Amino acid sequence: MILSDMPQTTKGSWFLHYKDKMDAELIATIEGTVYEIWRTKERIRSLNANGKPVPAHLKGYLRRLDRNLNKMRSVAVYYREYSSIENLQLLGENYIKQMKRDLTPLTFQTSILCQRIGIAKDGFYSSMREAHKYDANDNQYLDTLGYDYDFATLDARADADVDPDAPICIGMDYNANINWIVAGQPRDRRLNVIKSFYVKFERKIPALIDDFCRYYATHRNKTVVFYFDATALGSNYAVNDQDFRWWVVHEFERHGWTVEAVYLGNPMRKEEKYLLINQAFAGKQRLMPFFNRSNNEDLILAIQSAGVRRGRNGFDKDKSGEKLAESEEDLLEHRTDGTDAFDTLYIGCEKFPYRDAFNLSMSGVL
Structure with a gap:
């Protein structure tokens, strides 16, 4: 697992290319498998709660799903960009306001909002917007x-x-x-x-x-x-x-x-x-x-x-x-x-x- 603020330099941008390595179809299949495992476990729990026998094929099915999930995860790359605003319920509005006060605009943009930086104002193409x-x-x-x-x-x-x-x-x-x-x-x-x-x-x-x-x-x-x-x-x-x-x-x-x-x-x-x-x-x-x-x-x-x-x-x-x-x-x-x-x-x-x-x-x- 690699976790980072949005980089502020080209040299720090190397991990952004993991986005190109992510197979969206594989990720969707993993998500579907996780849901199917949850659904199967819920069915088993329901049967146990009602004192009913759990069919043997369900346990085998669950083991097979788990094996397939592990195989897919072993070759999967998952890439996401998250703003801290998405975690507002945990962090609280006051924390976001304090960070906006205490951090420089560039650091707030990359560390809190997870936004990619714009053009360097002292760079060769400083007039680009x-x-x-x-x-x-x-x-x-x-x-x-x-x-x-x-x-x-x-x-x-x-x-x-x-x-x-x-x-x-x-x-x-x-x-x-x-x-x-x-x-x-x-x-x-x-x-x-x-x-x-x-x-x-x-x-x-x-x-x-x-x-x-x-x-x-x-x-x-x-x-x-x-x-x-x-x-x-x-x-x-x-x-x-x-x-x-x-x-x-x-x-x-x-x-x-x-x-x-x-x-x-x-x-x-x-x-x-x-x-x-x-x-x-x-x-x-x-x-x-x-x-x-x-x-x-x-x-x-x-x-x-x-x-x-x-x-x-x-x-x-x-x-x-x-x-x-x-x-x-x-x-x-x-x-x-x-x-x-x-x-x-x-x-x-x-x-x-x-x-x-x-x-x-x-x-x-x-």
């Missing part, structure tokens, strides 16, 4: 699947925020141990970050693009606007022989997609990037970014916890942890690699907008 996240499930499509479906097998048909007739814009990040795609679609003054993908360790760029193409297999406009800067050229430590740009274009074309490769030049200066993206979150640029909550859980956590590192040459995103070995307490997907892919996507969409037939006329990359 909770309102920049949205939910966009296509419930009409999900209803056609009934109740027996696995979220891990869903594809873009379950997303209500995807325009199937518009291209998908992507930014990427290339690292020896983790590679990212962050996908978005500009619409009016919004940049909807519709989904992010990553692969780790032995899975490299071909596997990453395969994941993307499989998820968007039903997308009608199979055009990818691939924004990249000089970091994608002339180097390669994720795949072999060719540089990152070549492999990305090659793999998408192999899957039948058209690639509009848009070169952004040298990476934007740190302070300029910080100002641009935070002004974007504040609504002071042409596009404001918004994140599909359920399709970007790891990316959002990485963005919310991205810090700032100050040095002699000004400041930059704190990437001090990128080269460290992964641990259960410090997952690769919660570091800054994914945020760099988002930066590239936003800079590309903001500075080099792509016009297609859905908006004006097919004119390529401007």
Whole structure:
């Protein structure tokens, strides 16, 4: 059993991933078995109370239920988040009021209300707010699947925020141990970050693009606007022989997609990037970014916890942890690699907008 307050740092967030390991169907079966054991015991107690003999099959049935319950529990993971308010009858209203007085707002939020923390006010993305996240499930499509479906097998048909007739814009990040795609679609003054993908360790760029193409297999406009800067050229430590740009274009074309490769030049200066993206979150640029909550859980956590590192040459995103070995307490997907892919996507969409037939006329990359 692991019990904890809601963590306040990325490093302390490792146990939140137990939620992904929980088999809801197995938990429901365990609950049903516990109820059946209780119901059977009640029947036995009732028979004993009335002086009636207990059938032998009931005792055998009870032992069989108990064996099955133990087998299921031996492989089960159960994850829940509880607010102390749910325990109000035991704790009392005065205790909650006292904690609100005595604790800092952040500690009260995590320790008493069990709420996940928002964006660090002194972080690299300090202008991002909770309102920049949205939910966009296509419930009409999900209803056609009934109740027996696995979220891990869903594809873009379950997303209500995807325009199937518009291209998908992507930014990427290339690292020896983790590679990212962050996908978005500009619409009016919004940049909807519709989904992010990553692969780790032995899975490299071909596997990453395969994941993307499989998820968007039903997308009608199979055009990818691939924004990249000089970091994608002339180097390669994720795949072999060719540089990152070549492999990305090659793999998408192999899957039948058209690639509009848009070169952004040298990476934007740190302070300029910080100002641009935070002004974007504040609504002071042409596009404001918004994140599909359920399709970007790891990316959002990485963005919310991205810090700032100050040095002699000004400041930059704190990437001090990128080269460290992964641990259960410090997952690769919660570091800054994914945020760099988002930066590239936003800079590309903001500075080099792509016009297609859905908006004006097919004119390529401007």
